[in-house]
Amino acid sequence: MYIEYENQVSPSDISIPAFSRDIDIGYYNSLDDSATRDFLRVPLRMEPTLSVSSGYEANLPVNQQGNQLTFFVQTAGGQGVHGKAFGTTSKVYAASLIAAPVFSDRTKDVIFARTIFSTANQVTKEPSSQIGITWDIAFE
DSSP, rough: OOEEEEEOSSTTTOOOOOOTOOOOOOHHGGGOOSSEEEEEEEEOSSOOEEEOOOOOOSOOOHHHHHHEEEEEEESSBBOOOOOOOOOTTTEEEHHHHHHHHTTTTGGGGEEEEEEEEEEEEOEETTOOOOOOEEEEOHHH
16 A cells, blocks of 8 residues: 655644546656655555445345455555655655555556545654554445
């Protein structure tokens, strides 16, 4: 997963990035030009878990009880992909679920989904802690 953040002067500042459905790896490469924005590229903390999304329990055969995957990641490290600090002035404002066919080669990453967090859900990194993100994808 890519976790986007912005280093801010005040924790009360709000990040409102542009949103586009056609974002690709080029967008993330362009963050190198930003003075304040960067992203973390973090692996899943565990294999995605399979469950049934709410309201679909009766629709799925007993031997196929699963139409939702849950992914979990946690921030790690002290700097982003482009070298900007990830610390107590960093506010996480967006995340992307990616396919990384070769984890050691970021150029092969493919964006599967992206979300920008509402201002109420943007989180500033606290000292001595990390930020966890859980993402559900339901196949309905």
